[in-house]
Amino acid sequence: MASLVGSRVERKEDKKFLTGKGRYTADINLANQAYAYFVRSPHARASISKVDVSKASNAPGVVRILTGDDLAKDKIGGLIAGWKIVSQDGTDMKVPAHPPLANNTVNYVGDHVAVVIAETLDQAREAADLVRVDYKVLKAVVKTSDALNSKPIHEGIDKNLCFDWGLGDKAKTDEAFSKAEKIIKIDLVNNRLIPNAMEPRASIGDYNPSSENLTLYTTNQNPHLTRLVLSAFCAIQPEHKFRVVAPDVGGGFGSKIYPYAEDAVIAWAAKKIERPVKWVAERTESFLSDCHGRDHITHAELAVKNDGKIVGLKVETIANLGGYASLFATVTPTYLYGPLVLGLYDIPVAFCNVKAVYTNTAPVDAYRGAGRPEATYMIERLVEKAAKEMGIDRAEFRNKNFISKFPHQQCLVHNIDSGDYSAHLNKALELSDYKNFENRRTESKSKGKLRGIGFCTYLEACGIAPSAVVMSIGAGVGLWESAEIRFNATGNVSVFTGTHSHGQGHDTTFAQIVSDKLGVPIENIDLVHGDTDKGPFGMGTYGSRSLAVGGTAITKACDKIIDKGKKVAAHMLEAKPDEIDFKAGEFIVKNSNKKKTIGEIAFACYLPGQYGEIKSPLPEGVEPGLKETAFYDPVNFSFPAGTHICEVEVDQDTGETKVVAYTAVDDFGTVINPMIVEGQVHGGVVQGIGQALYENAHYDESGQLITASYMDYTMPRANNLPELKIDYTSTPATSNPLGVKGCGEAGAIAAPPAVMNAVIDAIDTDISMPATSEKVCNALQENKKNNKEAA
Amino acid sequence: MQRVSLVINGKEVSRKIEDRTLLSSLLRDILSLTGTHVGCDTSQCGACVVLVDGKSVKSCTLFAADVDGSKITTIEGLANNGKLHPIQEAFKKNHGLQCGFCTPGMVMSVADLLKNKKNPNDQEIRDWLKGNICRCTGYQNIVAAVKDAASKM
Secondary structure, three states: OOOOOOOOOOOOOHHHHHOOOOOEHHHOOOOOOEEEEEEEOOOOOEEEEEEEOHHHHOOOOEEEEEEHHHHHHOOOOOOOOOEOOEOOOOOEOOOOOOOOOOOOEEOOOOOEEEEEEEOOHHHHHHHHOOOEEEEEEOOOOOOHHHHHHOOOOOOOOHHHEEEEEEEEOHHHHHHHHHOOOEEEEEEEEEEEEOOOOOOOOEEEEEEEOOOOEEEEEEOOOOHHHHHHHHHHOOOOOOHHHEEEEOOEOOOOOOOOOOOOHHHHHHHHHHHHHOOOEEEEOOHHHHHHHOOEEEEEEEEEEEEEOOOOOEEEEEEEEEEEEEOOOOOOOOOOOOOOOHHHHHOOEOOOOEEEEEEEEEOOOOOEOOOOOOOHHHHHHHHHHHHHHHHHHHOOOHHHHHHHHEOOOOOEEOOOOOEEOOOOHHHHHHHHHHHOOHHHHHHHHHHHHHOOEEEEEEEEEEEOOEOOOOHHHHHHOOEOOOOOEEEEEEEOOOOOEEEEEOOOOOOOOHHHHHHHHHHHHHOOOHHHEEEEOOEOOOOOOOOOOOOOOHHHHHHHHHHHHHHHHHHHHHHHHHHHOOOOHHHEEEEOOEEEEOOOOOEEEHHHHHHHHHOOOEOOEOOOOOOOOOOOOOEEEEEEOOOOOEOOEEEEEEEEEEEOOOOOEEEEEEEEEEEOEOOOOHHHHHHHHHHHHHHHHHHHHHOOOOEOOOOOEOOOOOOOOOOOOHHHOOOEEEEEEOOOOOOOOOOEOOOOOHHHHHHHHHHHHHHHHHHOOOOOOOOOHHHHHHHHHHHHHHHHHHO | OEEEEEEEOOEEEEEEEOOOOEHHHHHHHHOOOOOOOOOOOOOOOOOOEEEEOOEEEEHHHOEHHHHOOOEEEOHHHOOEOOEOOHHHHHHHHOOOOOOOOOHHHHHHHHHHHHHHOOOOOHHHHHHHHHHOOOOOOOOHHHHHHHHHHHHHO
């Protein structure tokens, strides 16, 4: 059997999706189900004196209307921030209560006030219009830049400050700056984005009053954690009587890693009315109440020697958390951001300060890359600017400062095990035909277009770990992963993982690993995930962790299967276990032709006896069955890196900016399925291009979300994009036996700075994301005016 | 309430429905053909595309009553006796889908394109697909799949 690892194996999961047989949450309908519609705040900030449901309750079809008062009466707990951050002064972060239905205040447009449950969706929606809420509108704090200077929106949280966090050695950094030959400064805004998985969120609660079992079907990347939070913190249902199912999920990008208010309310409501309750978000509800991403304001400075060697870095960031602290909201701009501000450069000292603030906007949480795109955008804009100001070629400047020896202990946190940064830079230079760029610029100019080129060389930290370390810096849970390999008596295999696939192709990639490892044909392997009643507890999918952590757990469980198989084979073949080799699905006695296939061993393990014979195929002390579980806690993060080079053309008259060439060379370590990895890079890069050129969550002064539909929020479409050139280099990770590093977020991390550096190179003016036609056009006009004045 | 009669995936269907019933809702909620997805409610994302008398339309903004008497093809009706249609086959071979949510609409849009244009070039494919949003694939492998399918049809 040929090795599958490294092959472009077509996806096992595709057929169901291509024939309309996927089963997403909204596709599920339960007998006797009622429908929920949420009453949401139309105001960014208000206090509520009364929620009057009397008229709505009498509307046709209404089953029940539940409010924050009902929630409080049932002692349902609030949503949590899962990672405790400690400020520089030693105080704990400040977190406001976050009830799933508003108690007496609302803190963003779309915040949850009440839920109307009716026989049909139309009836629920119509009755929701009749719920009368007495709001006293309060002055909202909307802008990130205003938060620290505004009156608190949450009682007792002075300056709207959640925490003021520092990382690094400030004194040493100041000293390096005092001696620096050159200091390069930059001010940046990392625009707020709306994740926009194509499947809107949905939840269905189903309670059986006799068995007292509750099932929640939900659009989620992390069902076990969702159950844990809804049990332990919201106190909706004990964990052992609670099943969370995340069936087919239509994209997540971070926005579905945790339970939302709707999940808590729907689960609780179903239990309360003892009927299934279904809720499916309209797209505008998704825009308003899915957690948003990014939203940083940053000032950064780079201390450099005249020869271009970086000697220090200072970063000050204000991160907007929105109206509440969502589950991963506090770790995203700290431990997922701060350590990465160094990029892949050998920077001797650095200090990073992050102030996280509350505003009356939708909560901000992890979105594809989570902290790492923000860090990379900062350092890559800064490095490009430094190279330009110092008259050093952008590639040469980077190469000069790359970490070149591994393992490398960075001055902030990470110990990087492997990499070869010049290798991917050089490959990208060649693939993008960098040396002839100026000819292309001239050619574009002859057509009246401004052409620019921009670089991003990035470092990523994936597979966040080890548990003991992350918990020591505030994580509410350990970040290991589980796997179970369950042989069936007939020799085929069910693989259980605690990760969750919502587009990443785990069914295929994980099966490739198991097939190679155990010598079982891939069609005889099935992956099971997304159901807390089936596999062991796991930590879900985010942070490009599934393969590095979950794949390793699978590998370890396979090793246990092989160990047990050797014992059984030895007994059956009358040899000792250490005389048995396992290869390509066969247990073979060394230097002999005596062997048993793994299928025969599985059969013997489940049917350990024969008619008419007393002798068991199992050795003494070996239990029947062939099923092994492994929990794997990584020893370190994995560190993908790469070089992306973008070329844009700008129309001088309209400001329209187009990406005309894009090259990505990534080092993801070992690649299991190059076809799937390519897809991850394409998708990530396009999301990054979206951030750079099109996407922006825009709130007006009063806190109304102006971009709350696809008519208003621009998503990259097929005709906005060129064909991307993708290639790889590979330095396998040493922190896991597969050598894999993670690939899901790289594109979204690398593309924004590559694109923006190209735009700035084209128009020779600093500009913020997204570089829309309007903004670019205005910048060009301003340029012209300034040039005229100067002349 | 009114009665609509349609031929859906070759099967005659007649139902009494509320006047305001959208075609997507008739398919999904009444006929349990959940392969047609609803992603945006504003005719922007294209997850709900089906063929009405051979033409691709967004079923989330079309009253079912307005297409009374039509022939509808949904994603469930594209494969023939379990054998994937060349477009479905090409999406699989070229990794033209990830989470699968936009896929039914994407495939149905492509079916309309390839009926009218035998060998579209990259730009024609990209222009045609601008009414279908995919958040996962970055479109590149979808374009490759369309070209592959065109070569086989």
